[in-house]
Amino acid sequence: MPGFVTPDSTTDPDLVAAYRSGDERAAAELVERHSAALGRFLYSLGADRDDLEDLVQETLFRAFRRVESWRGGASFRTWLLTIGSNILRDQVRKRKGQLVSIEGRDIPDQADPAADFAAGEAEDRVRQGLATLPRLQREVFLLRAQEGSDYGDIAAALGTSPGAARVHYHNAVKRLKELVR
Amino acid sequence: MSDCEWLSDRMPVVALGRDAWSADEVRHLNECESCRREWEMVEVASRLGEEAGLSLDADAIATRVARRLERERHDVGLRRRAWSFAGLAAAAALVAAIWTGGMESRPLDVRPSGTEVARRPSIPLPELETLEPAELDSVLQTMNEPDVNGGEGDDPALNDLNADELERVLDSWEG
Numbered sequence: 205m206p207g208f209v210t211p212d213s214t215t216d217p218d219l220v221a222a223y224r225s226g227d228e229r230a231a232a233e234l235v236e237r238h239s240a241a242l243g244r245f246l247y248s249l250g251a252d253r254d255d256l257e258d259l260v261q262e263t264l265f266r267a268f269r270r271v272e273s274w275r276g277g278a279s280f281r282t283w284l285l286t287i288g289s290n291i292l293r294d295q296v297r298k299r300k301g302q303l304v305s306i307e308g309r310d311i312p313d314q315a316d317p318a319a320d321f322a323a324g325e326a327e328d329r330v331r332q333g334l335a336t337l338p339r340l341q342r343e344v345f346l347l348r349a350q351e352g353s354d355y356g357d358i359a360a361a362l363g364t365s366p367g368a369a370r371v372h373y374h375n376a377v378k379r380l381k382e383l384v385r
Numbered sequence: 386m387s388d389c390e391w392l393s394d395r396m397p398v399v400a401l402g403r404d405a406w407s408a409d410e411v412r413h414l415n416e417c418e419s420c421r422r423e424w425e426m427v428e429v430a431s432r433l434g435e436e437a438g439l440s441l442d443a444d445a446i447a448t449r450v451a452r453r454l455e456r457e458r459h460d461v462g463l464r465r466r467a468w469s470f471a472g473l474a475a476a477a478a479l480v481a482a483i484w485t486g487g488m489e490s491r492p493l494d495v496r497p498s499g500t501e502v503a504r505r506p507s508i509p510l511p512e513l514e515t516l517e518p519a520e521l522d523s524v525l526q527t528m529n530e531p532d533v534n535g536g537e538g539d540d541p542a543l544n545d546l547n548a549d550e551l552e553r554v555l556d557s558w559e560g
Contacts, residue, residue, distance in 0.1 A: 331434075349430040
């Protein structure tokens with residue numbers, strides 16, 4: 205599949221349509237476009253870094269296998285990320301709560317303000333805070349903060365209303381502000 | 386919508402570099418500690434896992450995904466062919482069953498089964514009932530004697546008799 209060059213102007217729906225009509229290279233382009241964002245999203249949701257490549261691969265495989273079910277209600281990427289989230293949740297269930305394993309990591313001493321602002325430490329704290337959020341809040345927050353998705357797109361992907369997605373986002377922000385303080 | 390809510394909703398797009406703060410918004414951020422804290426948190430979250438995502442080998446993933454999809458298509462093709470074959474075999478078996486079923490309905494063997502014999506009404510033969518076991522055995526033995534002439538079950542000697550002679554023979558059997 206690699207080695208295929210697609211103009212940047214080609215949209216995701218165009219590529220999906222091309223793949224549906226048998227163009228394998230369109231799938232390669234979609235993987236190229238979305239695998240990094242998918243990996244970042246799954247990592248932020250609590251996936252182990254060692255599992256990331258397998259999770260991304262599994263997500264893309266399942267997405268292409270049932271690509272007919274993507275009707276364009278949500279963007280292709282948002283749809284992909286929610287599939288990844290479901291796969292991660294299944295993996296966590298199988299491993300019985302590995303998602304909380306990041307809580308066991310070394311977190312900088314909160315009494316040390318200088319350490320708090322170190323980039324890596326701040327990321328760890330946000331990630332740890334995210335792990336404590338209810339699933340919907342976590343997903344809505346990340347889709348908005350990392351992808352800049354609007355509430356309509358998020359709602360379509362998660363099967364909720366834009367208003368409810370907005371409430372989830374603000375609840376997540378409120379809790380994270382307290383946790384990451 | 387308050388200034389804080391307005392800013393909160395705009396934070397992700399600004400953090401992702403798709404928009405910029407206006408002068409008024411910057412002023413609000415400087416004055417509102419809650420919004421500033423939120424902004425710092427959203428900024429961190431927007432970059433979260435960036436390195437992990439970028440470290441993935443997209444080409445390798447694309448190749449593996451393509452291989453799995455190809456293998457699955459192959460497996461699905463095999464399964465379809467297997468089902469087609471099974472369907473044909475089942476159809477052939479059905480046709481054969483119907484064909485031979487018609488033939489089986491013909492009376493190939495008219496000999497009654499043991500159950501059928503048992504169900505039939507018994508024919509009273511009072512003369513035989515009066516015989517002693519040894520005498521009955523002797524009579525049965527004469528009836529079971531093999532046909533030495535190689536006949537097909539019917540006694541040719543009886544066939545040669547006329548009605549009167551046959552009646553006499555039967556009378557002699559019954560005493």
